[in-house]
Amino acid sequence: MNKKIFLVISASLFSTLVYADVRVAKIFGDGMVLQRNQPIPVWGWADKGEDVVVAFRTQTRKVQAGTDGKWQVTFGPESAGGPYTLRVSGKNKLELKDILVGDVWICSGQSNMEWPLASAQRAKEEIAAANYPQIRHFKVRNDAGGQPKEDLAFEGSWKPALPENAGDFTAVGYFFARELHRELNVPIGLINTSWGGTDIEPWISKKGFENSNDFKQMIASLPAIDLQAEAKARATAIQELVKGFQGSLPTAETAASWRLPSFNDSSWPKMNVPQLWEQGALKDVDGTVWLRKSVDIAPEDAGKEASLSLGTIDDNDETFVNGTKVGATTGYTVKRTYSIPKGLLKPGKNVIAVRVEDFSGGGGLYGEAAELYLKLGSKVVPLAGPWASQVEAVQTDSNFINPNSYPTVLYNAMIHPLIPFAMKGVLWYQGENNAGRAQEYRKAFPLMIQDWRKQWGQPSFPFYFVQLASYNAANGNSEQGSTWAELREAQSMTLSVPNTGMAVTTDIGEEKDIHPRNKQDVGHRLALVALHDTYGKKIVFEGPTYKSMKIEGNKIRISFSSVGGALSTKDKQSVLSGFAIAGEDRKFKPAKAVLQGNEVIVEQEGVPKPVAVRYNWADYAGAGNLYNKEGLPAAPFRTDTWPGLTAEARYSIKK
Numbered sequence: 001m002n003k004k005i006f007l008v009i010s011a012s013l014f015s016t017l018v019y020a021d022v023r024v025a026k027i028f029g030d031g032m033v034l035q036r037n038q039p040i041p042v043w044g045w046a047d048k049g050e051d052v053v054v055a056f057r058t059q060t061r062k063v064q065a066g067t068d069g070k071w072q073v074t075f076g077p078e079s080a081g082g083p084y085t086l087r088v089s090g091k092n093k094l095e096l097k098d099i100l101v102g103d104v105w106i107c108s109g110q111s112n113m114e115w116p117l118a119s120a121q122r123a124k125e126e127i128a129a130a131n132y133p134q135i136r137h138f139k140v141r142n143d144a145g146g147q148p149k150e151d152l153a154f155e156g157s158w159k160p161a162l163p164e165n166a167g168d169f170t171a172v173g174y175f176f177a178r179e180l181h182r183e184l185n186v187p188i189g190l191i192n193t194s195w196g197g198t199d200i201e202p203w204i205s206k207k208g209f210e211n212s213n214d215f216k217q218m219i220a221s222l223p224a225i226d227l228q229a230e231a232k233a234r235a236t237a238i239q240e241l242v243k244g245f246q247g248s249l250p251t252a253e254t255a256a257s258w259r260l261p262s263f264n265d266s267s268w269p270k271m272n273v274p275q276l277w278e279q280g281a282l283k284d285v286d287g288t289v290w291l292r293k294s295v296d297i298a299p300e301d302a303g304k305e306a307s308l309s310l311g312t313i314d315d316n317d318e319t320f321v322n323g324t325k326v327g328a329t330t331g332y333t334v335k336r337t338y339s340i341p342k343g344l345l346k347p348g349k350n351v352i353a354v355r356v357e358d359f360s361g362g363g364g365l366y367g368e369a370a371e372l373y374l375k376l377g378s379k380v381v382p383l384a385g386p387w388a389s390q391v392e393a394v395q396t397d398s399n400f401i402n403p404n405s406y407p408t409v410l411y412n413a414m415i416h417p418l419i420p421f422a423m424k425g426v427l428w429y430q431g432e433n434n435a436g437r438a439q440e441y442r443k444a445f446p447l448m449i450q451d452w453r454k455q456w457g458q459p460s461f462p463f464y465f466v467q468l469a470s471y472n473a474a475n476g477n478s479e480q481g482s483t484w485a486e487l488r489e490a491q492s493m494t495l496s497v498p499n500t501g502m503a504v505t506t507d508i509g510e511e512k513d514i515h516p517r518n519k520q521d522v523g524h525r526l527a528l529v530a531l532h533d534t535y536g537k538k539i540v541f542e543g544p545t546y547k548s549m550k551i552e553g554n555k556i557r558i559s560f561s562s563v564g565g566a567l568s569t570k571d572k573q574s575v576l577s578g579f580a581i582a583g584e585d586r587k588f589k590p591a592k593a594v595l596q597g598n599e600v601i602v603e604q605e606g607v608p609k610p611v612a613v614r615y616n617w618a619d620y621a622g623a624g625n626l627y628n629k630e631g632l633p634a635a636p637f638r639t640d641t642w643p644g645l646t647a648e649a650r651y652s653i654k655k
Contacts, residue, residue: 022046022090025151027421031098031158033136033189035422036080043072045151046090053089056099065090070150080186100134102187103180104423107173108203108415109430111196112466112515112522117174118167119333121517130166134186135177137161137169140193142360144403145412146225148205152417158189170194172429172466175523176530183531191423193414195403197361199433200444201651202403202410208451209407214443215651219407222653227409231401238285242391245269245281255392258290259320261351265292268388274311274369276362277389284402287394289363291354291387301376302347308374310336310383311367316357322350333515335367345376352383355392368512404433405654411451419455425462425534426452427526431487432468432514438486438646445494462534464501464526467491467635469516470509472620478580478588478638481645484619488636501529504543506621507570507633525632540564543632549613549639555603556581556613556639563598564628571625576600578616578624583607586642588614600626612640 024044034040046052046065054061054073061073082100087093107113117126141154159165166174170192177188209219242249246269250258257263271280277289310319314332318325322345327338352374356364365372369384403409434441449463467488476482488506495502503525509516516522532541544560544567551557560567569576576593581604591604591613602613616624616636626634 021092022050022052022088022094024088024094024096025417026155027138027152027191027418028086028096029138029156029158030096031136031160032096032138033100033102033104033158033187034078035104035189035424036101036186037077038422039077040075040422041072041420042075042086042088043070044088045069046071050090055087055089057084082187100136100187100189102134102189103184104189104191104421105173105177106418106423106426107170107190107192107194108426109194109428109466110198110433111194112432112469113170113172113427113429114192114194114196115171115333115515115519116167117169117171117519119331119515119517120171120519122520123167126520127163127167130161130163130174132161132178132181135161135174135181135188135190137165137173137190137192139168140191140414140418142195143413144202144227144401144409146227146406146409148412148416150417153413171519172522172526173427175520176427176526177523179524179527180530183527183537184535191418191421193418194429195410195414197404197433198410198430199404199651200430200441200448201407203415203430204407204444204448205411205416205451205455206408208411208447208454211451212443212447215447218651218653222407225406225409227401230405234284234401238394241283242285242394246390249394250390250392255290258292258390258392259325259353259355260323261349263292263351265388265390268292268390270386271364271389273384273387274365274367274372276314276366277364278362282363282391285391285394286358286360286363288355288357288392290390290392291356291365292389293352293383293387295350295352295374295381295383297345297347297350297376299347301379302345303343304345304376305342306340306345306374306376308338308340308352309371310338310354310365311371312336313354313356313365314361314363315359318355320353320355322346323353335371359395402654407651407653415452416455420457423456423461425464425530428463428465429522430465431491432471435468435473435483435487436646437649437651438483438490439644440646440650441487441490442493444651445490446497449494449497449500460499462499462501462530463497464503464529464533465491465494466503466505466522466526469505469522470507470511470618470620470622471514472511473514474619476619476645478582478614478617482617482619483645485617485621485636485638486644486646488621489638492635492637499533501526501533502542502635503529504633504635506616506624506636509620509622511620511622528632540628540630540632542635543628544626544634546615546635546637546639551610554608554610555601556610557596558600558602558613558639560598560600560634562628564630564632566629567595567598567600568627568629569595569625570627573625576624576626578621578626580614580617581607581610582612582614582640583609584611586612586640588612588617612638612642614638614640
């Protein structure tokens with residue numbers, strides 16, 4: 001879900017660093033992948049004026065550290081291969097081993113890019129089958145900065161795609177890399193610098209905004225950002241909030257008694273479940289919270305084996321029934337179902353106690369109400385509703401902020417430190433957080449692409465992105481409008497930027513889950529775009545795209561490009577779904593649509609004089625069944641240009 005929005009700020013200030021030993025930037029390390037067939041920059045820090053010698057394969061470069069201690073060398077292009085060693089010598093020596101040369105892709109965006117392989121569909125099988133030592137993954141840890149940072153705040157490491165590591169890979173990136181590796185037989189590196197629940201504006205540099213007529217006035221109003229002072233003030237406010245919620249925090253001995261059925265929780269505040277506690281009384285609280293629920297069990301059901309379903313919990317949990325631990329799970333994407341041993345349940349009152357640890361963003365039991373139940377044979381006892389709640393602990397580190405409070409802060413900390421690392425291109429999956437400002441996204445998204453290209457000094461590197469999957473965010477559709485459809489339209493319009501490509505995923509989404517588990521098709525469709533556009537493979541890489549319309553009496557004829565072998569339907573029927581039609585009154589009605597060769601004929605008896613057609617124009621757009629014969633879905637479209645729901649919405653600094 002869109003929830004990972006809080007942060008621990010590194011206290012280090014680069015102006016005060018002492019470069020006693022020569023070192024490289026944190027993105028460099030054992031097992032890394034360097035970009036083939038391009039100049040290879042390598043940089044780091046040493047003492048002011050120190051001579052640094054850097055050697056890679058047959059190339060050696062010598063440089064002197066500047067007045068700020070920074071040094072940089074650039075090697076000539078290398079062909080794919082490895083493993084190799086990179087050596088750095090100054091007053092001390094470094095040796096980075098097991099280096100491959102291949103293609104490096106930046107993976108960025110919000111939670112659907114961050115989403116790990118361990119939580120994708122068929123995760124166990126995919127992880128067990130991950131035997132691709134030449135695919136490497138580097139996860140940039142979440143961080144934000146008021147000014148561009150010279151280096152990443154936290155150490156990271158390059159991991160090969162093997163069963164012991166692959167579960168932590170970005171799932172979209174992994175499936176993309178696997179297909180490229182199989183097709184090209186070259187090493188693939190993934191730099192995963194993504195953060196769930198983030199707007200696009202924090203990912204754009206200040207210079208990028210300043211060079212934009214659409215945003216330069218906004219960025220001019222940006223105050224000086226002191227993230228540490230803001231985080232300290234926020235921490236104080238949270239302590240006061242918790243005090244008002246329950247009074248003082250418990251001792252360790254008291255908290256340990258909260259799992260017991262004998263504990264009296266009648267004075268505890270009630271919290272509606274399922275619901276993130278931030279949406280209730282514990283706004284912005286990160287830490288440990290207990291939730292307790294009493295359930296009456298009939299005598300004939302007591303003593304039976306049972307199962308407890310708690311849906312998804314953010315982040316980790318320990319769960320107790322009548323004081324006995326029945327399970328524990330790590331990870332906010334994992335559904336919880338625990339077995340209750342025979343004999344544990346008693347006639348009458350039984351107590352379920354869940355200890356939840358949340359490290360950032362939303363916390364608590366947040367799945368669907370139907371996922372919360374106690375199952376006793378064929379009998380199901382619903383558990384949704386009020387639970388007693390109490391805070392055990394609040395994160396003691398006061399240095400945390402909401403990165404969506406300001407523009408630029410994620411670019412500063414999670415993109416700028418990577419520049420100028422040589423790479424092939426970028427994969428991007430983001431937009432859910434910007435759906436409410438979809439029309440403005442038409443400007444912001446191209447701006448970010450152009451900004452990154454300018455910052456890297458590569459005006460046309462490939463930039464491929466995922467169009468939003470289907471999700472019923474607010475029941476939006478053609479008749480009443482849809483912010484998600486407008487965001488998808490903004491994404492389609494961004495294809496006018498040179499060397500961009502889009503994977504359509506409206507057929508992949510889940511109506512009640514913003515995180516589709518099917519990341520295999522997402523990675524596959526991105527790979528098709530890259531194989532065609534970047535690597536020159538002669539393949540069909542996209543589905544049908546709206547081209548033009550023609551009004552023919554009471555019908556409208558729609559023509560398409562990118563039809564591949566031919567237009568088709570998912571179920572191989574001639575009748576299409578997902579179409580709506582409107583007359584001059586601009587009131588859309590579901591339409592009858594049929595294939596006629598490589599065109600679609602749309603009509604509706606109640607619309608005798610049609611003027612516009614929309615296809616899959618909805619938050620949840622899974623109804624559409626128009627594909628090409630290669631199995632790629634048609635992109636959503638509309639033929640009208642009537643004002644949408646987001647026409648007037650604009651970004652503003654939240655602080």
